[in-house]
Amino acid sequence: MFSSVPPIYFLIVSAVIFAIGAMGVLVRRNAIVIFMCIEMMLSAVNLTLITASHYLNSLDGVLMVFFVMTVAAAEAAVGLAIFVLLFRGRRTIKVDEINLLKW
Amino acid sequence: MAGNVFYWIVFVGTALTAIFAAVMVITRRSPIHSAMFLILNFLCIAVLYLLLNSQFIAIVQVMIYAGAIMMLVIFVIMLLNVEEEERRRKISASPAQIIGVVLVLILFAQLIYGVGVYVLPGEWSEFTRERITQIGDIKAVAGLLFTKFLFPFEVASILLLVGIIGAVILSKKER
Numbered sequence: 001m002f003s004s005v006p007p008i009y010f011l012i013v014s015a016v017i018f019a020i021g022a023m024g025v026l027v028r029r030n031a032i033v034i035f036m037c038i039e040m041m042l043s044a045v046n047l048t049l050i051t052a053s054h055y056l057n058s059l060d061g062v063l064m065v066f067f068v069m070t071v072a073a074a075e076a077a078v079g080l081a082i083f084v085l086l087f088r089g090r091r092t093i094k095v096d097e098i099n100l101l102k103w
Numbered sequence: 104m105a106g107n108v109f110y111w112i113v114f115v116g117t118a119l120t121a122i123f124a125a126v127m128v129i130t131r132r133s134p135i136h137s138a139m140f141l142i143l144n145f146l147c148i149a150v151l152y153l154l155l156n157s158q159f160i161a162i163v164q165v166m167i168y169a170g171a172i173m174m175l176v177i178f179v180i181m182l183l184n185v186e187e188e189e190r191r192r193k194i195s196a197s198p199a200q201i202i203g204v205v206l207v208l209i210l211f212a213q214l215i216y217g218v219g220v221y222v223l224p225g226e227w228s229e230f231t232r233e234r235i236t237q238i239g240d241i242k243a244v245a246g247l248l249f250t251k252f253l254f255p256f257e258v259a260s261i262l263l264l265v266g267i268i269g270a271v272i273l274s275k276k277e278r
Contacts, residue, residue: 004107005114010151011218013118017125017144019211024129026203032134032180036141040125043148043168046160054155058228059235062244063252065160069167070259074266076172080179081273087183 010051018044031086031093035079042072114154121147134180138173145169156232158240 017040024037046065053061087093124144128137145168152161235243248256
């Protein structure tokens with residue numbers, strides 16, 4: 001039949017992209033790049049949900065992805081507004097120097 | 104048979120491009136290059152959605168992720184102009200970063216183990232490929248969205264409203 005790739009390959013691709021995104025979050029120091037890595041991790045999780053819903057003949061995963069995308073859009077609006085505000089106040093968006101809430 | 108081979112070729116090519124783009128996102132020095140490779144990654148994932156017969160989500164992925172969100176990110180990168188700060192960064196790994204890489208490798212091993220060992224769990228439903236082709240992908244999604252998922256849909260609308268108000272309040276200048 002048409003769909004010959006087993007679901008495990010899609011899940012492995014998703015896991016690899018998720019791990020790369022998590023590594024970026026932990027290693028990079030630029031807040032905007034960290035934000036982009038978080039978006040990449042959300043997208044990898046979406047791929048897992050779509051894979052599961054496709055191979056289970058279900059549409060619930062598709063709707064779940066729809067809501068994850070809604071959350072990602074709201075997060076982008078608020079997060080980037082926070083970055084602009086931080087840069088206006090402290091002239092930097094490096095996460096090492098933004099430690100007001102750290103301890 | 105020819106369709107099978109074509110499916111495999113598209114899958115392998117798209118998957119490798121997506122992983123390559125993801126690696127480039129976290130290794131490029133300049134944030135704008137990272138953003139461009141992230142757009143490439145999102146487009147590749149949209150192609151993977153098409154391979155999984157989810158046309159609606161593929162289009163929404165291109166529109167929302169690769170279009171709206173990345174446009175906002177690039178706009179903010181241009182606005183803040185932090186590139187020269189990033190360029191004079193020393194190439195030195197702090198202990199925290201090394202620990203982070205090790206933890207991520209452990210996480211990756213766990214993910215691969217979880218994917219490989221267990222069969223796909225979950226509840227089988229009635230939306231087979233033929234059924235979706237018959238009634239249309241968007242129509243099927245909309246039918247579920249306004250019946251089974253009506254309450255989460257309303258909650259999402261409130262979330263978007265809160266996001267809009269939060270962004271306006273945060274970026275308003277206090278004088």
